[in-house]
Amino acid sequence: MASLCSRRLRGGAATRNLEGRTYMANISIIGLGAMGQAxxxxxxxxxxxxxxxxxxxxxxxxxxxKGAREVKSAAEAIAASDVTVMCVLxxxxxxxxxxxxxxxxxxxxxxxxxxxxxAQARAAAEQVAGLxxxxxxxxxxxxxxxxxxxxALILYSGSKTTFDAHAGALEGLGAxxxxxxxxxxxxxxxxxxxxxxxxxxxxxxxxxxxxxSEGIRVGAFxxxxxxxxxxxxxxxxxxxxxxxxxxxxxxxxxxxxMQAASLDNILTASREQGVATDLLDxxxxxxxxxxxxxxxxxxxxxxxxxxxxxxxxxx
Numbered sequence: 001m002a003s004l005c006s007r008r009l010r011g012g013a014a015t016r017n018l019e020g021r022t023y024m025a026n027i028s029i030i031g032l033g034a035m036g037q038a039x040x041x042x043x044x045x046x047x048x049x050x051x052x053x054x055x056x057x058x059x060x061x062x063x064x065x066k067g068a069r070e071v072k073s074a075a076e077a078i079a080a081s082d083v084t085v086m087c088v089l090x091x092x093x094x095x096x097x098x099x100x101x102x103x104x105x106x107x108x109x110x111x112x113x114x115x116x117x118x119a120q121a122r123a124a125a126e127q128v129a130g131l132x133x134x135x136x137x138x139x140x141x142x143x144x145x146x147x148x149x150x151x152a153l154i155l156y157s158g159s160k161t162t163f164d165a166h167a168g169a170l171e172g173l174g175a176x177x178x179x180x181x182x183x184x185x186x187x188x189x190x191x192x193x194x195x196x197x198x199x200x201x202x203x204x205x206x207x208x209x210x211x212x213s214e215g216i217r218v219g220a221f222x223x224x225x226x227x228x229x230x231x232x233x234x235x236x237x238x239x240x241x242x243x244x245x246x247x248x249x250x251x252x253x254x255x256x257x258m259q260a261a262s263l264d265n266i267l268t269a270s271r272e273q274g275v276a277t278d279l280l281d282x283x284x285x286x287x288x289x290x291x292x293x294x295x296x297x298x299x300x301x302x303x304x305x306x307x308x309x310x311x312x313x314x315x
Contacts, residue, residue, distance in 0.1 A: 093114070
């Protein structure tokens, strides 16, 4: 099959290939939790033929009413289609499915959208390859209601042949970004993106706890916080350049020593206001460690070197 275009068609029910012909697929779905339900509903909306299975019965009724076919086992679902999309709770669950349906996998493709770690994805890819099947791992950067919408993004890594063959269907779920043949790359990027999100949330929650300590409404404060955080996002490209080059002392505006003093003031004020400092204490420790090692005149990006060293990726 020719490679499919990496774009989403918004005007019709089905996706189209490079020649503009309607692309319909037989797709099996394993896992009908909130995300699995959303994926299945979107595939049905696009006009694909869907076979579904969930370990706990009773979740397929609304999808069957929309045209899906429910089967009684994972092996039966996999055998019904050339490609199976799996989205279950964790890799313990997905590994169990692979074990139970091993006899049905040969010659087929498995797209695993279960959230997990790079090591888990690589182990699953090796196991599936040993069973004679192609493996494509994925990381969903969206909530269930976002599936099929303009802000949905799904990261993929593993079998390029599988990605190319089924991109027409996969693009219907959200913008599809193929990261490479290493099956662990989608998970790595997924977790890295989520790390950025949780770091943002940590700063937000601490900020509003501090403002709430004086009875100020969060909604009112957000009018100040949102544009400030947006403006600070503009600093990230500069930090990225310094990290890539290792030159943290170039074009420094607010050095690490000053930033450490500022963060210390924030945490002192927080304690005075009765606000817990758990979310920001670790960052101040890194600031102090880096500055204490003689890098206080460098940029804040220098703390990356401490994180990198602790992960074993640098001496």
